[in-house]
Amino acid sequence: MYNFDELIDRRNTNCVKYDALDIYFGKEDLQPLWVADMDFKTPDVINKAILNRANHGIYGYAKPSLKTYKLIQKWMKNRHNWDIQTNWISFANGVVPSYSAAIEAYSNEGDEIIVQTPVYFPLFKCVKKNNRKLITNPLIEKNGYYTMDLEDLKSKISKKTKILTLCSPHNPVGRVWSKKELEELANICIENNIVIISDEIHADLVFKKFTPLASISKEISNITLTLNSAGKTFNIAGLNCSYAISENNELLEKFNDICIKREINSINIFGFTALEAAYESGEPWLDELLIYLKSNIKLVEDYLKENSSKISFYPPEATYLLWLSFKNYDISHTKVNKKLLNESKIALNNGKSFGSEGNNYFRLNCALQKEKLELALSKLVTYF
Ligand SMILES: Cc1ncc(COP(=O)(O)O)c(C=O)c1O
Numbered sequence: 001m002y003n004f005d006e007l008i009d010r011r012n013t014n015c016v017k018y019d020a021l022d023i024y025f026g027k028e029d030l031q032p033l034w035v036a037d038m039d040f041k042t043p044d045v046i047n048k049a050i051l052n053r054a055n056h057g058i059y060g061y062a063k064p065s066l067k068t069y070k071l072i073q074k075w076m077k078n079r080h081n082w083d084i085q086t087n088w089i090s091f092a093n094g095v096v097p098s099y100s101a102a103i104e105a106y107s108n109e110g111d112e113i114i115v116q117t118p119v120y121f122p123l124f125k126c127v128k129k130n131n132r133k134l135i136t137n138p139l140i141e142k143n144g145y146y147t148m149d150l151e152d153l154k155s156k157i158s159k160k161t162k163i164l165t166l167c168s169p170h171n172p173v174g175r176v177w178s179k180k181e182l183e184e185l186a187n188i189c190i191e192n193n194i195v196i197i198s199d200e201i202h203a204d205l206v207f208k209k210f211t212p213l214a215s216i217s218k219e220i221s222n223i224t225l226t227l228n229s230a231g232k233t234f235n236i237a238g239l240n241c242s243y244a245i246s247e248n249n250e251l252l253e254k255f256n257d258i259c260i261k262r263e264i265n266s267i268n269i270f271g272f273t274a275l276e277a278a279y280e281s282g283e284p285w286l287d288e289l290l291i292y293l294k295s296n297i298k299l300v301e302d303y304l305k306e307n308s309s310k311i312s313f314y315p316p317e318a319t320y321l322l323w324l325s326f327k328n329y330d331i332s333h334t335k336v337n338k339k340l341l342n343e344s345k346i347a348l349n350n351g352k353s354f355g356s357e358g359n360n361y362f363r364l365n366c367a368l369q370k371e372k373l374e375l376a377l378s379k380l381v382t383y384f
Helices: 021-025 044-056 066-080 095-106 122-129 150-156 179-191 218-222 249-261 269-281 283-306 333-344 370-383
Strands: 089-092 112-115 133-136 140-142 145-147 161-167 195-199 224-229 242-245 321-325 361-365
Touching: 044 269, 066 089, 066 242, 066 269, 089 095, 089 249, 095 122, 095 161, 095 195, 095 224, 095 242, 095 249, 112 122, 122 133, 122 161, 150 179, 161 179, 179 195, 179 218, 218 224, 224 249, 283 370, 333 361, 333 370
Parallel strands: 112 133, 112 161, 161 195, 195 224
Antiparallel strands: 089 242, 140 145, 224 242, 321 361
C-alpha cells in the first residue's frame, strides 16, 4: 500500500545525512548510509497534518494539548502494553537534550554514571560534558550477538554511582532486551539506589516483542525515567519533539526543573502536530515500514553471503542499523575506513565512535530504497 521504493532526492534540503558529508567525512562523493534517519517520506497523514497546520499561518509558541498526552498514553498501551498516566509525561526538544538534563537532575559533578558500550555516542559524551565520571560496562559479544555483563556491572558500582544509562532497544547492536535481562539489571539498580535513564527511542522499530523497562513492575518504574519520541519511528527527528515518562513524581519534577533551567522545554509547533498525527493515524504505515525494513536486513544478509564477503553481522532484533564486523580482514580499522571512503565510496558510521569496543566495526543504516541499498552493497563487496 505504501511505496517505500520511491526514490527521493534529499540533497540540498539542509539534511545532515546528505549535505554534511564534507564536514564529517572530508569529501562529498559518498553514498550516505550513516545518520539514523530514513530515506523514506513520512506518512501522508503526517505531511497533511503539517500542511494543514501551516495553512493556519500563525506559528507562535506551542504547548501540548490534553490530546497529545492521551495519544501517547494510548500508543504505549496499544503498541507496548504499558499502562501510563498522562501526568507521568513531560515534553522536551529531543531525547539527547533530555538525557543530558536528566544527568544534571539525578547526579552531581564528579558522580559516576554507568553506560553499556558500544553505544550511541551522545549517551557517553553527555556524561563527560556534564563533568560526571563515565564508567563503562561493556556488553559481551559472542558470534555477533550481544548480552549484558551483570557481574562486571556489579563490580563497577560504587557509592558515587548515581545513574545507569540503558539503551533499549540498543543502538548499535540491535538487541531488544528480554524482560528477564531487564529485570535482573533493574534489580541491581534498585539494590544500589541507582536511577535508570532508559532511552527507548527505537522501541517501535522492533522485530520481536519489546518490553518498556518501567512496565515490568512498580519498583522498577519508581527508579526509571524513560525517554522516547516519534522521531525515529516516523522519520520526523528534525522536528525536535520528545517526551519523558516517569511514574515517580519526584524524578519527573527534578527532570522538569532542569529542562526549564536549560530552556529545552519549548517545542517546535510542528513537532506536536506530527506527533499527534503519527500516534493517531500512523500505525498502518509503521506496520508496513517494519516489513520493508526486515526485507532490507535480509537483503544485506543474503548479499554478503552470496558474494562470500568476510563482512558479518547479527541480524538486529530492532532498528535499521547494522553493526558490521570487519574482524575477518587482516587490515587495521583505519585501513578499512580508508577503503570504505576512497574505494567503496560509502559513508558508514565509524564503529570506534560508539566506544573502543567498536574497533573493526562500522554501522550501516539500511533504511533506504532497495535500489540504492543494492548499489551500496555492490560498491562495498567490490573492495572487500
Ligand atoms: C539511541 C538514540 N537515542 C537518541 C537519539 C536522538 O534522539 P533526539 O534526536 O530526539 O535527540 C538517537 C538517534 O540516533 C538514538 O539512536
